[in-house]
Amino acid sequence: MTGVPMSIPSWTESAPRLIETAMGRTPADSVIRGGKWVNVYSGEIIPNTDIAIAAGRIAYVGPDASHAIGANTKVIEAKGRYMVPGLCDAHMHVESGMVTVTEFARAVIPHGTTSMFIDPHEIANVLGLAGVRLMHDDAASLPINVQVQVPSCVPSAPGLENAGAEFSIRDVTEALGWPQTCGLGEMMNFPGVAMNDPKMIGEIGATQLANKTVGGHFASPDLGLMFHGYVAGGPADDHEGTRKEDPVARIRQGMRAMLRLGSAWYDVAEQIKAVTEDGMDPRNFLLCTDDSHSGTLVNDGHMNRVVRHAIQQGLKPITAIQMATLNTAQHFGMEKDIGSISPGRRADIILTSDLPTLPMELVMAAGEVLAEDGRLTANIPFNDYPEFAKNTVNLGKRLAADDFDIYAPEGAAEVRARVIGVIENQAPTRALEANLSVENGLVSMDAGKDVCQIALVERHRGTGGVVNGFVSGFGYDKPCAVASTVAHDSHHMIVVGTSKEDMAAAANHLGKVGGGITVFSEGKELATVELAIAGLMSEERAEIVAEKAAAMVAAMGTCGCKLNNAYMQHSLLALVVIPEIRISDLGIIDVSKFERVDLFI
């Protein structure tokens, strides 16, 4: 384990040292000798190249750096391997990995990621600006480059939900002034932009004035007037495309298209055809992950997985690498610092013996070797999060089974109820209906027909509020409950169950451990992923979180749920910006109409 410098001086500060080293008057700190230079500026691969590094930055790249080697210079023999710029993730949420920023970095550095553009949208909805600042400061402590996009839509759906915080234009402006913020996080309120909502326009304007990048998110297949109105407002990129025509439309309008390969997003293969089949100029395509689960990070990879996949779709390796390096650096106005192996830039360098498969044989960031052969070798200490970031699950009371009682309308023997219909592998839900019987004035769920209960438990302000409803599609066939404080985007608690007793027990358990995801059956805890930080992130290592998440998925299976990735469906059931029907702390929401509706019809 080697120590790692937490930050390095700017090119401006280091220029005299870099010049001295380039000229051979002062020895380099380290030299990488005899590699193939993957040159993202020229689009070439140049053999027999040396790199001299000083003060964490590249001082010299050329055919022979022997003049820069002194007695104390560390020499790394590339032995003809490819020297690739460290990979950049153009848009992602750390919270999706359910680990801290530092732990996320520890997990992805061995995969060659040396820059991440993160939008801490989830913690913002729980802890507000203070939460974003925690993520920012965690990011700033790292030996890799992690830039923060300031969340733009907190809450996501004003009027349809109460989150744990609300951002004003002033909040956004303040955060844009922090040293490691790079712009505005995905502007999801695309109807708001197209309708000239003053708050959305104000946030975009504050970002443009700060000369930072406005992240976009146009999650609609419509490429008509609303799309054009959105573009005129200023968002500079979009990662929500899925069809080949989506990046085409965006890039033609002067935006950049981010193609996404996350744990559950497979949006590269179709969109990249705009380049591989139609010959579009690739310079405005970027690659990103958006959401990666800890299991993906531990078992599959991160940006190396995306680049590899893009090459498999028929892209030239150098083009795919440009999409994960220089293109991203230019998009965020950072090409003087990252995105290429060129003088002045941070020495973020990967050694690999094969481009299509990208084995990560050595990963260097800011001139320090951080990982070798897929294993982290540097000591990157954990940053303790302060107490206010923990114990954020404030239920206001101990829940009992009768908190989940659903009263029928006076005198009814049967009701017709709205039911949220889960669709496997998709974010949208279906607005279903079901006839349910009434006993002793209470509506009964119907587990036999896969209609069980869902509750949104208020957990930010201790109001004791519980909104009850029905959900179908999970297939639970035992007495059980699953509760989660990851509940996009307001991150209250969602409890789904066939047993009110288990629902209460699961909810209370999460209240006790400070949040997470838990599965209970017949009063017994089957599995729990504790997420102590904001109820969203664990304090443990990614491997442990991945194991606990796997156990949690298995426990859901034990209870009868056979859906692929059911936990993701669970955590999205309060996402009141995606149709058709959801639950919020204010009630049942018809997302097609953006209005609250009664549970009974």
Place this chain on the structure above:
Amino acid sequence: MTGVPMSIPSWTESAPRLIETAMGRTPADSVIRGGKWVNVYSGEIIPNTDIAIAAGRIAYVGPDASHAIGANTKVIEAKGRYMVPGLCDAHMHVESGMVTVTEFARAVIPHGTTSMFIDPHEIANVLGLAGVRLMHDDAASLPINVQVQVPSCVPSAPGLENAGAEFSIRDVTEALGWPQTCGLGEMMNFPGVAMNDPKMIGEIGATQLANKTVGGHFASPDLGLMFHGYVAGGPADDHEGTRKEDPVARIRQGMRAMLRLGSAWYDVAEQIKAVTEDGMDPRNFLLCTDDSHSGTLVNDGHMNRVVRHAIQQGLKPITAIQMATLNTAQHFGMEKDIGSISPGRRADIILTSDLPTLPMELVMAAGEVLAEDGRLTANIPFNDYPEFAKNTVNLGKRLAADDFDIYAPEGAAEVRARVIGVIENQAPTRALEANLSVENGLVSMDAGKDVCQIALVERHRGTGGVVNGFVSGFGYDKPCAVASTVAHDSHHMIVVGTSKEDMAAAANHLGKVGGGITVFSEGKELATVELAIAGLMSEERAEIVAEKAAAMVAAMGTCGCKLNNAYMQHSLLALVVIPEIRISDLGIIDVSKFERVDLFI
């Protein structure tokens, strides 16, 4: 003649209006209908496209803008013509045209230039920061986008010459804070950067801190250590390349290569082979003119001439256009404002019916039609320059023929003298020697062997200083003199002649008219180009200046000079940064050794 708005609000300020127009809720100011969209982001040409314009910016680009047409919307029918982004000149000196910034703009707008990145290096050497500010303010008044690069090397060769001004790091920093400066002008002192000269490093650092672009100028074929040392210092571009390997070397190092086609520079054809023959990624190539004479502007064109030429060398038209639009905009961090036909950007648009030949049928800037069919149609008023910018030729006395007497060493009957050897069509000179006879203690020139006199007349501080020497190569065979206050880079006065009486008369004439270039023979004024502003620029129209310059060249021919472009050679004879031998106000300079030498050997 239509009136023209002097500046337009930012995208941020105009976003609400742009959205309203894009959505069809507020009519556009103008709409261009039915053109072929030359899309520099996607690299495509897209037929049947409409553009809606509001507040000087593009609100909508797409298949149908009829929803944005109101009763007062001006509709321009493209009739299937190409709609090309206005062209950008990535690096140039207005002074080379010997006209003001406004007049330069009036000359080049009909050629489709809507953005210029100008380095007012010449006026800086005469009038210092105040002169640069005059150019800046003239630029800021224009309906096209003219950005100022702050001159970096004033004087060009400290210790070898005194210019009219000297810039400190503080001066450069001050100018970088003005609204329309985009970076540092060409950093010519490449040995200084490689040697870590604190002033050069300080200027570069100030520019990086201001988040602006550091212009480069590495005028040496050496691609060894000095080149690498220079790159490590931070310059971001270079326009001094001439061979195919020059842009290759620069782009590989993370710089951008500017390929130059000026009045006397022909550096595109050879360098562009890196793209057309070797397949290098073209995204980091830019086009520029550097120096255009008024005759070129009037008769041949400006950036349209460069783009046309680049296409003739085998580039795809879209690629050549990218090099004069988007690539330049990205280099200067201005892609949100210029360089493409995309929403939010300034409506700088050319209509042309053919890409390879680029006839300029309509030129619009910031939404206003400024020129049609190669003729300026807008009224762009002349900005008066203040008195301090005129009458800058301060000789301190009336010169007489004997000011040009060259005394031989005591008792010599003959001397061996150093002679500056002019090389046709090239900037370097040859260090020649000649045996010259002595009469009455004075050395005689030898017009028969084409050795005539040259004098550097101090003209900034009225010291009365005259440095005399010899020059060969112009071929003057009559009694005559040619004097010029354009005398790179210090811009004293250079007088070359075969007659001392004519030398005195020519010098005094320039003193009287406030500077310029004049040709005298046997006491008679044959031709004069008056350059009242700083002795560098005329107050007249480019057509008039071009005519006067042509008459001046003809007059030089009458006096026996058959060199191509001899006036350029004349004006470069005091450029003490280009080998081999030059003249300055301090004496004869051996530029190979960077030291002063005696006239006699």
